[in-house]
Amino acid sequence: MDGSPTPGGQTVSAIGEFGLIREVTAGRAQPSTTLLGPGDDAAVVAAPDGRVVVTTDTLVQGVHFRLDWSSPGNVGRKAVAVNLADICAMGAVATSVVVGLACPPETPLSVVTELFDGIAAEAERARVGVVGGDMVSGKEIVISITALGDLGGRPPVTRSGARPGDVLALCGRLGWAAAGLAVLGRGFRSPVGVVNAQRYPEPPYAAGPQAAIAGATSMIDVSDGLLADLGHLARASGVGFDVRTELLTVAPKLVDVGTALGADPLHWVLTGGEDHALAATFPSTVDLPQGWTRIGATLMPESGVTVDGAPYERETGWEHWR
Amino acid sequence: MDGSPTPGGQTVSAIGEFGLIREVTAGRAQPSTTLLGPGDDAAVVAAPDGRVVVTTDTLVQGVHFRLDWSSPGNVGRKAVAVNLADICAMGAVATSVVVGLACPPETPLSVVTELFDGIAAEAERARVGVVGGDMVSGKEIVISITALGDLGGRPPVTRSGARPGDVLALCGRLGWAAAGLAVLGRGFRSPVGVVNAQRYPEPPYAAGPQAAIAGATSMIDVSDGLLADLGHLARASGVGFDVRTELLTVAPKLVDVGTALGADPLHWVLTGGEDHALAATFPSTVDLPQGWTRIGATLMPESGVTVDGAPYERETGWEHWR
Numbered sequence: 069m070d071g072s073p074t075p076g077g078q079t080v081s082a083i084g085e086f087g088l089i090r091e092v093t094a095g096r097a098q099p100s101t102t103l104l105g106p107g108d109d110a111a112v113v114a115a116p117d118g119r120v121v122v123t124t125d126t127l128v129q130g131v132h133f134r135l136d137w138s139s140p141g142n143v144g145r146k147a148v149a150v151n152l153a154d155i156c157a158m159g160a161v162a163t164s165v166v167v168g169l170a171c172p173p174e175t176p177l178s179v180v181t182e183l184f185d186g187i188a189a190e191a192e193r194a195r196v197g198v199v200g201g202d203m204v205s206g207k208e209i210v211i212s213i214t215a216l217g218d219l220g221g222r223p224p225v226t227r228s229g230a231r232p233g234d235v236l237a238l239c240g241r242l243g244w245a246a247a248g249l250a251v252l253g254r255g256f257r258s259p260v261g262v263v264n265a266q267r268y269p270e271p272p273y274a275a276g277p278q279a280a281i282a283g284a285t286s287m288i289d290v291s292d293g294l295l296a297d298l299g300h301l302a303r304a305s306g307v308g309f310d311v312r313t314e315l316l317t318v319a320p321k322l323v324d325v326g327t328a329l330g331a332d333p334l335h336w337v338l339t340g341g342e343d344h345a346l347a348a349t350f351p352s353t354v355d356l357p358q359g360w361t362r363i364g365a366t367l368m369p370e371s372g373v374t375v376d377g378a379p380y381e382r383e384t385g386w387e388h389w390r
Numbered sequence: 391m392d393g394s395p396t397p398g399g400q401t402v403s404a405i406g407e408f409g410l411i412r413e414v415t416a417g418r419a420q421p422s423t424t425l426l427g428p429g430d431d432a433a434v435v436a437a438p439d440g441r442v443v444v445t446t447d448t449l450v451q452g453v454h455f456r457l458d459w460s461s462p463g464n465v466g467r468k469a470v471a472v473n474l475a476d477i478c479a480m481g482a483v484a485t486s487v488v489v490g491l492a493c494p495p496e497t498p499l500s501v502v503t504e505l506f507d508g509i510a511a512e513a514e515r516a517r518v519g520v521v522g523g524d525m526v527s528g529k530e531i532v533i534s535i536t537a538l539g540d541l542g543g544r545p546p547v548t549r550s551g552a553r554p555g556d557v558l559a560l561c562g563r564l565g566w567a568a569a570g571l572a573v574l575g576r577g578f579r580s581p582v583g584v585v586n587a588q589r590y591p592e593p594p595y596a597a598g599p600q601a602a603i604a605g606a607t608s609m610i611d612v613s614d615g616l617l618a619d620l621g622h623l624a625r626a627s628g629v630g631f632d633v634r635t636e637l638l639t640v641a642p643k644l645v646d647v648g649t650a651l652g653a654d655p656l657h658w659v660l661t662g663g664e665d666h667a668l669a670a671t672f673p674s675t676v677d678l679p680q681g682w683t684r685i686g687a688t689l690m691p692e693s694g695v696t697v698d699g700a701p702y703e704r705e706t707g708w709e710h711w712r
Contacts, residue, residue: 072649085710102440107626108548109479110445110539115437119425122521123432124536126490128528159429168448168490168534199444205710206450212490212534214446217432226430288431304429388407388527388618
């Protein structure tokens with residue numbers, strides 16, 4: 069499944085833009101926050117808080133996903149999940165997404181319908197409406213999703229509120245997608261646990277609002293890698309962080325994969341992106357919400373981001389065009 | 391200016407993703423609706439109505455724009471304008487946009503900065519915040535913009551509310567972008583009025599909320615061509631329309647260009663897309679708001695969409711992959 073035409077299979081050019089829109093929107097349920105769904109110039113979504121949280125992420129074939137590694141359904145799930153993770157990292161509850169899709173005319177219809185099945189599945193899992201979109205022709209598959217969310221009356225939890233003395237905590241898993249990438253890159257398709265983690269993340273959506281309610285002072289979703297994203301938090305807040313490796317979970321599965329591939333699983337945990345765990349800081353007086361665990365401490369800015377008190381010497385994150 | 395590297399010019403790969411983000415966000419003002427702007431996992435935008443209007447449009451190089459015909463700044467303006475037109479076609483006031491951009495590593499930095507200058511200029515013209523975005527690598531330039539808007543307590547004006555007997559009315563110009571496309575396609579660069587109309591539309595943003603306040607029963611922005619978009623209104627509302635050509639404005643400039651190129655300017659007015667005028671229906675008892683003019687009548691569905699009482703025999707609109 070590489071997005072090339074299948075003999076006898078229908079392509080998007082055969083069905084056309086409007087046929088394709090009908091194909092991917094028919095029969096989809098909407099949550100109660102969707103006041104006016106797809107089919108008009110724009111959609112209308114409930115924003116009971118009187119403010120709306122908005123974020124956008126674009127996924128490009130060959131850069132963010134490969135259709136020989138992931139099914140179109142996996143890619144659809146991933147495209148939604150990476151956006152919803154950003155919404156919940158503000159402490160908000162996601163309400164809706166819109167989907168911009170560019171794809172070549174020879175794209176098999178099944179690729180697009182399965183992509184939207186994945187989008188719908190992940191949206192449903194998070195009780196989020198797929199409320200609109202745009203489908204256009206292009207040389208490669210580019211999926212651009214924008215997600216909206218509601219703050220429920222709370223202030224947004226930004227990257228800039230961490231204070232020295234705060235507890236550094238994590239919810240969700242790290243290193244799995246990186247381990248999956250290493251496996252896939254060597255031509256393997258198993259173990260399925262890490263491979264699936266690379267295909268699509270499973271961010272802990274509810275943990276964002278829970279952290280906000282508990283009093284989190286700053287929060288970010290780990291998309292570029294723990295140390296890279298803590299660097300973003302550190303710069304925005306004007307603090308430093310020390311991550312304690314004895315507080316990190318290195319799952320036995322990652323140890324197995326690391327042993328098999330001759331790789332260091334702790335490096336995946338510290339630097340692997342795309343798992344979309346949440347990292348947050350809490351005042352030291354707070355009881356961490358369920359699912360959150362302490363992984364280190366918030367320090368003065370001059371400390372930088374350290375691991376067990378020392379700088380981390382290896383490559384720490386991903387940057388486009390670099 | 392075709393997006394290829396200029397000798398000695400800096401490229402996006404040289405400055406990197408984070409440098410590029412700094413480059414295009416630095417020093418941009420935000421309207422009061424932007425409660426939290428770019429730089430965090432997500433932005434926060436005022437939604438005083440308690441509902442938010444959302445729409446998305448994706449523009450692809452070579453499909454929606456050509457950098458040998460339009461400057462990057464024009465493309466940025468166009469990418470924003472086509473989205474804001476959808477927001478105002480719901481009767482809403484646009485508040486913000488987010489921008490997803492994919493581009494090749496060898497894209498000159500100036501192309502991206504000028505693109506964002508255009509985005510910012512059009513947003514400022516409409517008092518809309520550019521509140522966030524995502525920049526990634528891809529094989530071609532793809533700009534995916536999502537716009538948000540506020541209904542100010544009014545019901546959205548959908549495509550489905552037209553009733554037989556309603557007045558069919560228009561605000562904004564038609565045929566200009568099509569005339570510009572014909573000029574550019576023949577290798578000319580003037581007259582500049584029609585050429586610029588092809589480069590970026592100037593939708594009448596305020597006319598959408600004004601129509602809603604006046605009691606418009608249905609509304610759409612003319613992106614695919616008047617007859618094609620009236621077809622969308624007709625199907626959604628279960629009505630027919632008759633457009634009266636004696637009520638349409640065929641600007642002297644379009645007549646001139648038509649004469650020069652041996653083309654029918656009325657065809658451009660009836661079928662040319664990309665001008666993003668607004669078409670709406672009003673109860674016959676309503677005084678049309680300023681800037682709106684009657685162009686025809688709303689009929690029973692079996693009439694279809696006709697011109698001076700007869701079916702229009704030529705090609706009426708654009709569809710992707712067709």
